[in-house]
Amino acid sequence: MATTVKVWDPLVRIFHWSLVTSFAVAWLSSDEIKDLHEWAGYCAAALISFRLIWGLTGSHYARFSQFVHGPKTTLNYLRAIPGGKAERYLGHNPAGGAMIIALLICMGLVATTGWMQTTDAYWGVRWVENLHEFLANCLLALVIAHVAGVIIASYHHRENLVRSMFTGRKRIGTQNDIR
Template sequence: MRLLHLGLIASVIVAWAFREDLGPVHEVAGYVALAAAVVRSAIGLAGGGYARFGQFVRSRADTLGYARQVLRGNAPRYIGHNPLGGWMVLALLGCIGLLGASGWLYTTDLFWGYGWLAWLHAALGWTLLALVALHVGGVVFTSIAHRENLVKAMLTGRKAPPRPGDVG
């Protein structure tokens, strides 16, 4: 899972870096990102443990309640994704999926040269950039709030054991 995450990060960075030159490097990076998002979605649906969507995608009420706890400064620590992080995973995967689909459509004879599709693809790229910024900000905020290095946990696959008050 960690390698999938790192591959997704790398492919998005490469696709972004070559956004002005929509040639083969941009296309391949986009398809790699799309493939990684599809694999991650499959794991989220059929996998187990903390990778499964059913483990960390919470209801709207639970997510809003958690957001209020964050604002009050008393949000509990989650061993897996917290409710806001869970919805961010879905937003990121959905955006990458739409980016991949719009990029592919633009290469087809049916949609080649359509301005609205190029605009949509670019807008989705900027949306992904904003989501990534929010995601990284959330990781930094949560790391500070719970005094734990979430980037290290993501790289090693190990997180501090549950403490009293943690949510599994």
């Protein structure tokens, strides 16, 4: 059996699957069950607030400073993917880090525009409703791209990244792995 190392702490994993659940519930209840939709949005907002704090104070691989890279590093990583030359990271790779930021921002904006619709100032305001729906569709596109990225990275590096988000562990590869 391959040697593994703990990468994702329990709070990162609980956050991840809770946010997945919140988004799925909000998406599926959007036109049918208003109260459930709103509570799923409030849960997502609370989870994002937690993740922002945990990204600054959490464990090594949870910290933004560990996985947020500049545009040059991220673009170089993306360019290396088609040729199979993208380096393996124990934590999030540069594309994954950029995706996390995009998902957090978009989910935060969806939650904010959803909350705005519950206030007296913006209740029934069409542009807020349209923006909320547009952002929710953008978020769905990001989720699909995220899942595709996980599948591609899992295949390329021959590891099950979904399983690692349940167990918290990833295999230790070669000395060339980037920590």
